[in-house]
Amino acid sequence: MPKPLPESSVPASKSSRRELLQESILEAASTLFIQRGFQGTSMGDIAEAMGVTRTAIYYYFRNKEAILRELTTEVTGMAGKLASQVEDPHDDPIEALRQLVLQHAKLILSHPLQFRVVERNEENLSPALRKSADASRRLVLSRFQTVIEAGIKAGQFRVVDPKIAAFAIIGMCNWCAWWFSAEGKVPLNDVAQMLATFALQSVVRGEERRSRENSVDESLRQLREDLSLLEKRLQNT
Structure with missing residues (x-):
């Protein structure tokens, strides 16, 4: 049986994934804000550009x-x-x-x-x-x-x-x-x-x-x- 990860490493891993996903959202949103303008970009547009659901975006940011x-x-x-x-x-x-x-x-x-x-x-x-x-x-x-x-x-x-x-x-x-x-x-x-x-x-x-x-x-x-x-x-x- 594989040895379980130390408890202290689990939050760090989750935190790292969260930061990476958040940075990905910011990057995708930045590209769309430049291409379409802030007013011309919706949360749905950002989700579509990333290939995820709007719910996934809302988990990190409540609005643009x-x-x-x-x-x-x-x-x-x-x-x-x-x-x-x-x-x-x-x-x-x-x-x-x-x-x-x-x-x-x-x-x-x-x-x-x-x-x-x-x-x-x-x-x-x-x-x-x-x-x-x-x-x-x-x-x-x-x-x-x-x-x-x-x-x-x-x-x-x-x-x-x-x-x-x-x-x-x-x-x-x-x-x-x-x-x-x-x-x-x-x-x-x-x-x-x-x-x-x-x-x-x-x-x-x-x-x-x-x-x-x-x-x-x-x-x-x-x-x-x-x-x-x-x-x-x-x-x-």
Whole structure:
């Protein structure tokens, strides 16, 4: 007779299956929300796309508004949480900015459909959820701005408008949701690393790049190579 599983492993297995099914629902719903729009998608459509009954969908989400709420929390809430975890930028502003970009980019690159859904359906959020999403976005912006300000004060970053620079870098990361494909030839981590490099080279002072990369000429050469490589890889995705 086969040995029974320990009791502690049963809930974990059920929890894992539940999480996988819930993620599958969110993925299917995201695709339909993008293709048909939030208002043009029903719970029945989501069930049909997954090949399950509507009852199965209702077991996890009582309506499509609950699905949109989960998507919004997963994307914007996590973005704010990750940004707040970056270490004190005054110790090393360059590394702090690198980590901010890597974390923010990887979140979006791993949830591109969900991010696009959230960006396109803000009007369908409840007032409370919209307020929460806005607070998370402000937290991310504030964190980027604080790091850039620290870099300027330390003499490592060029003197730029910190808020505009933060918007520009965040926008570069956010745009990934519209062109990145997990099935492409460029791995997620490689794309995130490229974006971090581009972000740093947009604000780091020339002297700082020389000390870290030997010379300005070398920095420009590497930037041109990175841009050329990214362009070629995107053409092959």
